[in-house]
Amino acid sequence: MPCSCHKSQDLSTTRSCQPWWKSMACVLPALALWVLIYRHLEGASHVLVETILGLSPGPLAQALTFFFYDTPKILLLVLLMVYVIAWLRAGLQLEHVRNFLSGKRRLVGYLLGAVFGAVTPFCSCSSIPLFLGFTAAHIPLGITMAFLVTSPLINEVAVVLLWNLLGGQFTSIYLAVGLGAGIIAGFFMDIIRAERWLAPFLQEAMQTKQEIPEINETRRLSFTQRHVFAVREVVTIFRRVWLWVILGVGLGAALHGYLPEQWFAEHLGDGQFWSVPLAVTLGIPLYTNVTGIVPVMESLLLKGLPAGTTLAFCMSTVAVSFPELLMLKQVMRWQLLAVFVGTLLLIFTLTGWLLNTVYVQL
Amino acid sequence: MDIIIYGSGCARCRALAKAVETALQEMSLTANVKKVSDFKEMMAAGILQTPALSLDGKVVSSGRIPDANELRLWLTSKHG
Incomplete structure (x- = not known):
């Protein structure tokens, strides 16, 4: 994530560090890159297993192709979905x-x-x-x-x-x-x-x-604040699940x-x-x-x-x-x-x- | 300043304790840091997720490890 403001900002005390279109300028190229990688995964896994590793068709090649296709595919989907859901869920505690x-x-x-x-x-x-x-x-x-x-x-x-x-x-x-x-x-x-x-x-x-403890009033979150929250969630959740995904796949x-x-x-x-x-x-x-x-x-x-x-x-x-x-x-x-x-x-x-x-x- | 770190001794709780210590050192602040792993005390403080951090009796984060800048911001506002 090269261009983002999440590193220096505190969600609860900062209004927004950038106008929304600057966050968009960060999100859109990332999305384009995401689509590009996603679309070439299947081909790449075949090339990797059959050409680079030089395996002939068989159980091992089949298992490896599946692994090299499914793992990155799932990790990519996780990235995207956690971001989207976190964006929507920002503020709910x-x-x-x-x-x-x-x-x-x-x-x-x-x-x-x-x-x-x-x-x-x-x-x-x-x-x-x-x-x-x-x-x-x-x-x-x-x-x-x-x-x-x-x-x-x-x-x-x-x-x-x-x-x-x-x-x-x-x-x-x-x-x-x-x-x-x-x-x-x-x-x-x-x-x-x-x-x-x-x-x-x-x-x-x-x-x-x-007594049920009071909660500090939560304000409407700006686009950038939601972006910051979502990026943070992606990092936290991704750290937690990546190993499970690899083991599972x-x-x-x-x-x-x-x-x-x-x-x-x-x-x-x-x-x-x-x-x-x-x-x-x-x-x-x-x-x-x-x-x-x-x-x-x-x-x-x-x-x-x-x-x-x-x-x-x-x-x-x-x-x-x-x-x-x-x-x-x-x-x-x-x-x-x-x-x-x-x-x-x-x-x-x-x-x-x-x-x-x-x-x-x- | 009173700092309480709530956690049951899991890896993330230790990470939070370390992050707080680092932040204090960097800012050369001294504080009364206490670690609480007793569930009843957590219940009394209204904490639902660990690790949680409270500054001067106010819970500022729970269920996550705040990043260094966030911590510094909170510590400054408490101190200044």
Whole structure:
């Protein structure tokens, strides 16, 4: 980013360091460059593998071509989309979300909790402070849970990757399942009054009246301020996901080249009923970011693994992980933790079965 | 000046602590820097994302590491 003002400016205290057209003058050439690179990626990966590396067609060449095409393509898409979404989202903070959710009725709350979980960027290392902050603001446990479940499953990066690699139909299903899982899990938590299994100090906090902290008034952001914010988000999020993308595409590429075509179709393609719970269980010890799992999903589907099994496996991998559970253990008693995991596994399994039945042809 | 760094000891929290120390050194300022990893204290301060930074009791950033210039700006405004 050669020409930008983001290096020297503070978003909250500076109005704008440049008129909007100067920021545009920075964005447009970058966009043109982006399009140029994007359009030549596929050709370049073939040239690299076949001409420069001199590989003859075979599993290795196939895997490498896939890898050298998919990795930069996905990284480029991530750059673009994070910028666009961040530009639109500039100014929205978790504090706003919390204050907004704290006044909502339950049923609306589950939906909104899940939707906010989807649009706010979230790092799992923040799950405890977030959980505590929401609880202290008297947001019902179910709504917080809806947020916590949906947050890792859905984000702008994942949506773009899904759309690009797997098409609009699969993306819609993924989104519906992700939001649905959050809403149902949240609803269920409140039905069984799961808050009685929170850590004691939290139950206390829920009973005492605590003022919801005020937020500094946010002004309308100028074009340049949005640009600055978006560039910053791109840097932060890109740093966080690039390795996951490479690992994900690498694994996807290995499956692509080495696993025989239709291997899954032959072994699991009939959608044997036990394959779904097995896939979900396998997903617990495995852990990856949603960004890394999408290329793997693509490969699994291409090799003929039924859509329901694939989705169940991938969602379980992303939403349930040991590090996350260890962290949540600090604020939940084991009963609640068990219910949390059990509910999610059940939802993913049922979804997998349902999808395998109604969605045989992808 | 009282500076509090909230974080659970993750890599990004340490990075924030380092950035603050560097900024203070560069500006040759002295401050009372405290690191808080207790979740209850974070809850009381209304923090939702770590790492978070508070200057004289006011949370100025959370969920990210402010860049050096931003930090310098905040420290100057508190100091001057």
